[in-house]
Amino acid sequence: MSPRTTTPSQDLLRGVWRENPVLVQLLGLCPALAVTNTVANALAMGLATFFVLLGSSLLVSSLKRLIPGEVRISAYILIIATFVTIADMVLAAVVPEIHKALGAFIALIVVNCMILGRQEAFASKRPVHRAALDAIGTGAGFMLALLLMGGIREVLGNGSFLGVPLFGDAFEPWIIMILPPGGFFTLGLLLLGLAGWEERKKVPVRPRSWPHGVTVQVRSGAVAEPVEADHG
Amino acid sequence: MSERLPMVEGSRSGDATGRADTGSPGPDAGSPGSGMPEARSRASSLRLVSTLAVAGAVAGFFIVLVHLWSRPRIEAYQARVLGEAVQEVLGGPERTATFYLLDGAFTASPPPTADTAALDRVYVGWDADGGPVGIAAAAGEPGFQDVIRLIFGFDPGSGDVLGMKVLESKETPGLGDKIVKDSVFVAGFEDVAAPLVGVKAGQGTGGEDEVHMITGATISSQAVIDIINHRVAGLEDPLRRLWEAGLPAPAAVTRSGPVERPAPSAHGGTS
Numbered sequence: 001m002s003p004r005t006t007t008p009s010q011d012l013l014r015g016v017w018r019e020n021p022v023l024v025q026l027l028g029l030c031p032a033l034a035v036t037n038t039v040a041n042a043l044a045m046g047l048a049t050f051f052v053l054l055g056s057s058l059l060v061s062s063l064k065r066l067i068p069g070e071v072r073i074s075a076y077i078l079i080i081a082t083f084v085t086i087a088d089m090v091l092a093a094v095v096p097e098i099h100k101a102l103g104a105f106i107a108l109i110v111v112n113c114m115i116l117g118r119q120e121a122f123a124s125k126r127p128v129h130r131a132a133l134d135a136i137g138t139g140a141g142f143m144l145a146l147l148l149m150g151g152i153r154e155v156l157g158n159g160s161f162l163g164v165p166l167f168g169d170a171f172e173p174w175i176i177m178i179l180p181p182g183g184f185f186t187l188g189l190l191l192l193g194l195a196g197w198e199e200r201k202k203v204p205v206r207p208r209s210w211p212h213g214v215t216v217q218v219r220s221g222a223v224a225e226p227v228e229a230d231h232g
Numbered sequence: 233m234s235e236r237l238p239m240v241e242g243s244r245s246g247d248a249t250g251r252a253d254t255g256s257p258g259p260d261a262g263s264p265g266s267g268m269p270e271a272r273s274r275a276s277s278l279r280l281v282s283t284l285a286v287a288g289a290v291a292g293f294f295i296v297l298v299h300l301w302s303r304p305r306i307e308a309y310q311a312r313v314l315g316e317a318v319q320e321v322l323g324g325p326e327r328t329a330t331f332y333l334l335d336g337a338f339t340a341s342p343p344p345t346a347d348t349a350a351l352d353r354v355y356v357g358w359d360a361d362g363g364p365v366g367i368a369a370a371a372g373e374p375g376f377q378d379v380i381r382l383i384f385g386f387d388p389g390s391g392d393v394l395g396m397k398v399l400e401s402k403e404t405p406g407l408g409d410k411i412v413k414d415s416v417f418v419a420g421f422e423d424v425a426a427p428l429v430g431v432k433a434g435q436g437t438g439g440e441d442e443v444h445m446i447t448g449a450t451i452s453s454q455a456v457i458d459i460i461n462h463r464v465a466g467l468e469d470p471l472r473r474l475w476e477a478g479l480p481a482p483a484a485v486t487r488s489g490p491v492e493r494p495a496p497s498a499h500g501g502t503s
Contacts, residue, residue, distance in 0.1 A: 089298050094305075
């Protein structure tokens with residue numbers, strides 16, 4: 001098995017949509033469910049994670065020759081935790097209201113497996129610029145997913161977008177959408193929609209009437225081909 | 233779907249760091265371990281420890297730098313929030329000063345040996361004519377989800393609560409958080425006689441100690457009322473003594489202990 005080779009543009013774009021960390025890889029779901037009750041929270045969480053991911057990827061990729069393999073995970077966690085602590089303090093100093101709303105979830109970026117995953121799978125064995133592209137793409141994908149969820153939940157659950165009321169007084173907010181269950185509903189519906197969309201893109205396998213005694217073996221995504229039935 | 237996930241990639245043999253000895257499931261994983269990786273692990277344990285130690289020290293250094301930068305901003309923000317809250321619950325007093333509770337009595341100028349950060353305190357406000365309007369006191373107790381922290385204004389002379397503002401709460405969004413957002417509920421704490429009594433919607437008798445609770449957030453509403461009642465009861469004696477003794481001239485007090493006013497911040501930058 002040879003290592004997959006990718007182009008720089010693939011490194012950048014892969015994480016945004018095709019391998020979106022939340023919607024496809026299902027990583028980092030804890031913040032995606034917990035702090036997407038408003039667009040502002042989702043944006044702040046997305047930006048903080050983006051910063052941590054980019055900083056850690058750059059550092060891990062630059063230092064990969066200095067970090068002994070045996071302690072690499074500890075070293076990655078140390079690097080990630082440092083960036084998270086810095087992000088935490090900067091948010092508290094610059095946007096204290098949002099920092100208060102995000103609560104413990106900023107500190108919990110440390111254990112976001114998406115970030116550690118990118119260090120171990122990518123940044124630790126690629127040149128710095130490729131690691132940066134990958135981190136930017138993955139971070140943007142994470143932010144995109146959070147904003148999607150935050151947008152849906154705030155519009156339905158609070159009748160506003162980024163705090164700006166969208167509907168008149170006649171609109172009764174679906175409070176459930178900004179409560180924890182709303183996060184699960186939104187994520188589930190998004191995943192359902194994406195899966196349905198992926199399914200439609202595939203070549204449809206039309207059932208046909210094969211000659212008697214022939215069964216059809218269908219492999220996912222492959223063209224159906226007839227196989228002689230074994231009547232042995 | 234697995235072919236999309238670049239999590240496990242095969243051969244690491246080209247890796248310049250030589251970390252093929254970390255048990256990666258590479259093509260040669262099945263071969264009997266040569267003595268080489270173990271020998272290297274033992275030899276390099278000093279290096280492992282020193283790498284992490286150096287990394288930790290460097291990380292700590294940067295965290296300290298950012299902490300030094302952010303701490304004054306965070307403290308300025310907290311002071312501004314507190315100052316605004318004091319102004320709000322006392323109806324915009326002309327002057328305010330901090331009084332510390334020391335040995336059962338309030339004093340505006342505790343001895344320099346006292347650790348003021350650990351002392352209980354109230355904020356006294358004066359109107360433009362120099363007459364005291366009341367005190368603002370912070371308090372916190374468990375609500376429905378977590379501790380609700382609030383500040384309220386109180387007039388020890390008349391025994392009335394003057395106003396209330398929640399500083400911190402994690403009550404249920406849409407229900408319990410109305411204790412912060414429901415302006416009718418918040419306004420219900422203006423000029424009511426302590427101890428407060430919470431009444432449900434439609435059950436009020438017009439008494440001057442009644443606060444209308446929020447439908448759907450009875451526990452959070454009651455918690456707010458209880459917090460204020462407990463705090464007023466706890467401060468009753470020292471406050472009465474402070475009030476009966478007559479308050480020092482505001483000018484003198486302001487010199488000795490200025491309260492955290494909404495300081496003009498050079499940095500701004502809040503949401």
